[in-house]
Amino acid sequence: MNTEQVISYIKENNIQKVKFAFADIDGILRGKVISTKKFIDGLQDGYGFCDVVFGWDSNDVTYDHVELTGWHSGYPDKQCYIDVATMRNVPWENNIPFFLADYTGPNGDALPACPRSLLKQIVKQCSAMGYHAEFAQEFEWFNFKETPQSLQQKGFANMEPLSPGMFGYSTLRTSQNSAFYYDLFNLLTQFNIPVEGIHTETGPGVYEAAITHSETLDAADKAVLFKTAVKEIAYQHGLTATFMAKWNQNLPGCSGHIHQSLWTSDQTDNLFYDSNDASKMSELHKQYLAGQLYCMPHLLPMYAPTINSYKRLVEGAWAPTTITWGVDNRTTALRVINTSKAYTRLETRIPGSDTNPYLAIAAALASGLYGIKNKMKLDVAPTVGNGYQNKANGSLHANLYDAATAMQNSAIAKELFGEGFVQHFTQTRLWEHRQYAKSVSDWELKRYFESI
Known part of the structure; x- marks a missing residue:
């Protein structure tokens, strides 16, 4: 309206x-x-x-x-x-x-600090180049039989998950909690956040949902609202939902993968698809992907914004650690999906569920457009097999401090998003690092309290 x-x-x-x-x-x-x-x-x-x-x-x-x-x-x-x-x-x-x-x-x-305003500027640039971008973000999150009060009383320890055990894609576990499960699907749809599907993932009380793709800003709006909506619906059932990237070192992390494609301005033709290419990728798609690979180390905090983000980005945890791409390869940072013309797209797999969708999507779109503007060649070979072992093009920064420092000093980041945003955002990330650096963890207490 x-x-x-x-x-x-x-x-x-x-x-x-x-x-x-x-x-x-x-x-x-x-x-x-x-x-x-x-x-x-x-x-x-x-x-x-x-x-x-x-x-x-x-x-x-x-x-x-x-x-x-x-x-x-x-x-x-x-x-x-x-x-x-x-x-x-x-x-x-x-x-x-x-x-x-x-x-x-x-x-x-x-x-400069407003994430939605920043994304609107990138979308405007995309439109000026003659493209319509479609995006969607999917999320994994854990649910607990806890309230904000019980979490405080327990000191965030010994929390009871919604259901026990490792039950990925389980119909038993969703049936066990069907009132909450179907409330999520129905209420999100009524709230104008249509989801393609919701299912359990591997881990106690963990769910995954894919939001139906739409125009870029609308997709980011829905992703931002999805996280808050899930938490509020969980409260209605006496539950607490968390979108931390990695809440427990012994359990899988929570992803926030971003799916994207570029279309003609009238939305009739998927510009990422080329039936004559071996990987079904158009030259535009390759330029877009090359831009993301090139900009990735400059913009990592926009994909991985918290201290906790980097606990998920470790080898063998279904999250990338290297600057890689592949066709339908879930061990790489970028995954090309080319099952059909209508669904050909790029999946950016770095983001966890702790991302700010406006910033993560802005990073993906801006860096892809950077590759197109500069007609970048995709000179990085696709990874076949284990992406963790392919370090030919470098690895992702292993912590927030290194990632934020690199972005703070990056001419690429400032070119894409402006000095004002980069200065403000990276200072907030370095602040986050300083708060963590002076904290005393449970790990330190257990390791040193008696023995040292």
Whole structure:
């Protein structure tokens, strides 16, 4: 619906309040419920929101060394703007109207730290090049028979999973928890997040879902909302869902793979497909893939944004460690899927479920377009067999500090996303590293407390 239609809907249905939110640098939704009067009054000029939402971390601790905001600026309001095209009703909250917002103003100016605004800029570049991009993100996550209160009381130890054992693709385990399982499918669909399928993965209480592909920004919106929606639906069942990349060293990690393809502007022809090529890949597809391979070490924190991300990116854990690609190869960083023209696409396998979808998708699209703009040759041979052993083109950074430092100093990153975003984002990642570096872990206590 457009603005006029939304206002008419609000008035005709005597709606008294609406809910809106935007994603912060970590992909966490920050928002509020406002009266419909305030909602209508702010549709043109925006809504003031304290910019500390881009000046603190996932635990609401304020960053240091960021220029955008801080004690030095007094944490003023910045204007965010609701995108009325994102309207949907929240079925588990009495169908309250819900909207997504970002920090792109009417004149096109954007706050450098706003992830959705950043992706909108990349999508605009894609359209200007004559392409329509289709994206979808899939997620794995663990579910626990815990509440926020019980997790705090237990100190996040001895947590009870939704179901025991390693039961990938199990119909028994989903039948055992059918009320939650079918609520996920049905309520997500009602919330305008259509999923292609949901099933158990290997691990106690772990599920996987693939979101139906759509236009880039819409796909990112759905991915961001999916994570919060799953958590809120889980709460309705007395459960807690986690999208950590690796919550337990003895269990598989949780992926957030990104699927993508480029089409003609009228969406009639998949430009990644060429029936005459041995791998069914067009030259455009090869250039796009080459761009992702080239930019990968420069943009890794956008795919792997937390300390925990790198606990998943280890050999033999169904997550990549090398700068590689292959056809239908799940050990490489990039997997080409070419089963048919309609479904030919590229899967970026680095992201875990802890990603900020706006940033991960922006990294994938921007680096792919970089390869096309520069007519890059795909001179890296496809990996056949074990991608972990193929280090010919280099390996991914093994920790957040190295990845963030590389991005901070990267001319490529600044060319793709601008100095303002790169400075802010990498400083937030280095802050994350410093918080981790000064913490004392359970591993240290168990190893050193008595014996050292």
